[in-house]
Amino acid sequence: MNILLIEDDPEVAAFIKTGLEEQEHDVTVVSDGLEGSVTAAEKNFDLLILDIILPGYNGFQVCKHVRIHKKELPILMLTALGTVRDKVQGFENGADDYLTKPFHFEELLARINALTRRRPVASEKIYKIDDLVVDCNNGTVIRNGNEILLTSKEFTLLEILISNQNKVLSRTEIAGKVWGINFDRGTNLIDVYINYLRTKIDKNYSKKLIQTVIGRGYVLKEL
Numbered sequence: 058m059n060i061l062l063i064e065d066d067p068e069v070a071a072f073i074k075t076g077l078e079e080q081e082h083d084v085t086v087v088s089d090g091l092e093g094s095v096t097a098a099e100k101n102f103d104l105l106i107l108d109i110i111l112p113g114y115n116g117f118q119v120c121k122h123v124r125i126h127k128k129e130l131p132i133l134m135l136t137a138l139g140t141v142r143d144k145v146q147g148f149e150n151g152a153d154d155y156l157t158k159p160f161h162f163e164e165l166l167a168r169i170n171a172l173t174r175r176r177p178v179a180s181e182k183i184y185k186i187d188d189l190v191v192d193c194n195n196g197t198v199i200r201n202g203n204e205i206l207l208t209s210k211e212f213t214l215l216e217i218l219i220s221n222q223n224k225v226l227s228r229t230e231i232a233g234k235v236w237g238i239n240f241d242r243g244t245n246l247i248d249v250y251i252n253y254l255r256t257k258i259d260k261n262y263s264k265k266l267i268q269t270v271i272g273r274g275y276v277l278k279e280l
Contacts, residue, residue: 058103058173063093063119064135065111067245069158073106074136074163090114096127096214106172107152109143117150124151131172133246135160141244145193148210184219187264187279191219198258200248207259210235214250215258218267218277227274251275 065088070141071234074084091113097105105123109116120132132154133238134147139157147155154168178223184191195211198205207215212216216228217234226234228247237252251267259265268276 059244060103060104060106060169061097061100061102061108062086063090063091063097063111064088064106064108065115065139066108070107072162073165076165080166080248088112090116090119094119094122097123097130102130105130106169107132107134107136109138109147111135117146120150122153133168133172135165138166141246141249144244144246145249148236148246149208151209152196161257162182171262182220184216184222186219186222186266186277189219189258189266200262207254207257210250211257215254215277218254218275219278222279223276225270225273231274236264 062070062073062077062084064073067088070086072092074086077084077086085094085100087137088111090111093107093111094114097119103256105118106191107119109232111119116121116136120134123130123132134152134155136155137145137156137158141189144155153172156165173252184193190199191197194217196214197213198207211239213235214231217231231247236246251269255265255267259267264280266277266279268278268280270276
């Protein structure tokens, strides 16, 4: 694969570059966020590995900018910032996966392989439940005639729920389908995003569609 690595620590960059090149990948290293953002937008890569604390643009800014130009480019954030808030912000800005430093190189390889073999969740389908319509063709969400704006990850989460309507999905299943990660039971990331969706999808409507099944997970269904 042709991989872009945006990392300002020369030792970390050299370690990753050497390891990936041993796996027969081509690696371009950029140490500045602004330069990396331009490089990612103008050239073709199969994967972007991105630090957050960078000169120029920070990693969140880079991710958001790249997503405007390269919607399907897999983005893996690799950073020492590991709070739930950091991870949520990364996903909100378009990251597909998030790995914290220090890390094992074997895990980095596994995540890269998972990201690049995964296909976009969106399909050529329109889903409907009650007065909610999710159009995967153009990425729109309508409830009771009102368009609802969602982030990329919120839309993917909603699509997973509505394409499995009336089926309870565990947090582990949701994490794997939406983020392609092994679910860490110590984080409430899934619950945070469910709350985001509820605020946008259910809050202003009398009929609530997103249901919690205690001890099992979440389900989208009509009551």
